[in-house]
Amino acid sequence: MSIICRSSPAPRRGEVLLVNPRYARNPCSSVMRHALAPALGLPLIAAATPAQWRVRFHDENLGGDAPSSPVPEVVGITVHTAFVARAYALADRYRAAGARVVLGGLHVTALPEEARRHADVVVVGDGVGPWPQILEGLRRSAFTPGTVVEGSFVHPHYADAPWPRRDILPPGAFLTRAAVVATRGCTQRCGFCYLATRGRRCPYQQRRVADVLAEIDACGEPFVVFTDNNLMADPDYGRELCRALAPRGLLCARSSVVPGLSGKLVRESK
Numbered sequence: 001m002s003i004i005c006r007s008s009p010a011p012r013r014g015e016v017l018l019v020n021p022r023y024a025r026n027p028c029s030s031v032m033r034h035a036l037a038p039a040l041g042l043p044l045i046a047a048a049t050p051a052q053w054r055v056r057f058h059d060e061n062l063g064g065d066a067p068s069s070p071v072p073e074v075v076g077i078t079v080h081t082a083f084v085a086r087a088y089a090l091a092d093r094y095r096a097a098g099a100r101v102v103l104g105g106l107h108v109t110a111l112p113e114e115a116r117r118h119a120d121v122v123v124v125g126d127g128v129g130p131w132p133q134i135l136e137g138l139r140r141s142a143f144t145p146g147t148v149v150e151g152s153f154v155h156p157h158y159a160d161a162p163w164p165r166r167d168i169l170p171p172g173a174f175l176t177r178a179a180v181v182a183t184r185g186c187t188q189r190c191g192f193c194y195l196a197t198r199g200r201r202c203p204y205q206q207r208r209v210a211d212v213l214a215e216i217d218a219c220g221e222p223f224v225v226f227t228d229n230n231l232m233a234d235p236d237y238g239r240e241l242c243r244a245l246a247p248r249g250l251l252c253a254r255s256s257v258v259p260g261l262s263g264k265l266v267r268e269s270k
C-alpha cells in the first residue's frame with residue numbers, strides 16, 4: 001500500500017496523471033474478460049489533452065496501486081459504479097497531497113452531487129469537449145472545490161472526437177489494444193441501463209464507417225473488440241460496418257441487443 005502524506009513534495013507542474021482505479025474481479029467471469037481489451041474513456045481524455053501537458057496513465061488493475069510520487073499537478077480519475085469507493089479514496093489522497101482532482105465517467109455522471117465532495121471538478125457526460133478548458137481553469141485556480149462541469153453528449157458530435165491514445169496503455173497488457181467504439185448511446189432506453197439516467201441525454205450517434213476502419217487499420221491488430229453499448233442498434237449501420245470490415249479478415253467481437261435481430265444480419269456480421 002503506497003501512502004501519500006501532507007509533507008509530499010510540491011505537485012509537478014504541467015503533469016496530468018490519468019488513473020483507472022482497481023476493481024474487484026467477478027469470480028464468475030474468466031480472467032481473459034479483463035485482459036481482453038482496454039476501456040477507452042481515459043485514452044480519449046489523453047487524446048484531448050493539450051500538447052503542453054505531459055500525460056501519465058496508470059491502471060491499478062495492471063500495475064498495482066496508483067503512484068504516490070511524484071504528485072502531478074492534475075489527476076483525472078474515471079469512475080464506474082463497480083469501483084466508486086476506490087476512486088473516491090484515491091481522489092481524497094491525491095487532493096491531500098496537493099494535486100487537483102477531476103472525476104469523470106458513468107457513475108459521477110449519474111451522481112455528481114455525491115462525487116463533488118471528493119473532487120475539484122466533476123465532469124458530467126463527455127469529458128473530451130471540456131477537458132482543455134478544465135486544465136486551463138485549474139491552472140488559474142478558477143474553480144471552487146466541487147465544481148460540476150457539464151460536458152455535452154451532443155457537441156462535439158462523437159464522430160468529431162479524436163481517436164483514443166492507445167500509446168499510453170502498457171504494451172502487452174491486453175490481448176488487443178483495438179477496442180473500438182463506432183456508436184455512442186443506444187436506440188433503446190431500458191429502464192435499468194445507465195443510458196436511461198433521468199435528465200442525462202445521451203443521444204444515439206454513429207461515426208463514419210470509413211473513420212472507424214481507418215482507426216482499426218492504425219491499430220494494426222488482428223483482433224478487434226467493439227465496446228459499443230449496442231453496436232447493432234441500427235441494423236442498417238451494423239450491416240454497412242460489417243460489409244466494410246469483411247475484406248480485412250479480422251476477428252471481431254461485439255456486444256449488441258437488437259429486438260427482432262434477423263439471422264441474416266447475424267451471419268453477415270460474423
Ligand code: B12
Pocket residue numbers: 020023026033034037038039040041042044045075076077078079080081082083102103104105106107109123125126127128131181193194227228229
Ligand atoms: C470495456 C468495458 C468493461 C471491461 C473493462 C476493461 C478495462 N480494461 O477496464 C470489463 C469487461 C472488465 C468490464 C467489466 C464490468 N463492467 Co463494463 N463496460 C465496458 C464498456 C463496454 C466500454 C467502456 C468504454 O470504453 N466506454 C467508452 C468510453 C469512451 O466512454 P466513457 O467511459 O463513458 O467515457 C466518457 C465519459 O464518461 C467521460 N469520462 C470517463 N472517464 C473520465 C475521466 C475524466 C477525468 C474525465 C474528465 C472524463 C471522463 O469522458 C469520456 C469521453 O466522452 C462499457 C459500455 C460502454 N460502451 O461504455 C461497459 C460498462 C462500463 N460496464 C458496466 C458494468 C456493469 C460492468 C461490470 C460491473 C459487469 C459485471 N457484472 O461484472 C464489470 C465491472 C468491472 C468494472 N470495470 O467496472 C456498465 C457500467 C454501469 C455503471 N453504472 O457503472 C457499462 C456502462 C455497461 C452497461 N451498459 O451496463 N467492463
Ligand code: SF4
Pocket residue numbers: 185186187188189190193194195229230257
Ligand atoms: S439495449 Fe442495452 S445499451 Fe441499449 S438501453 Fe438497453 S441495456 Fe442499455
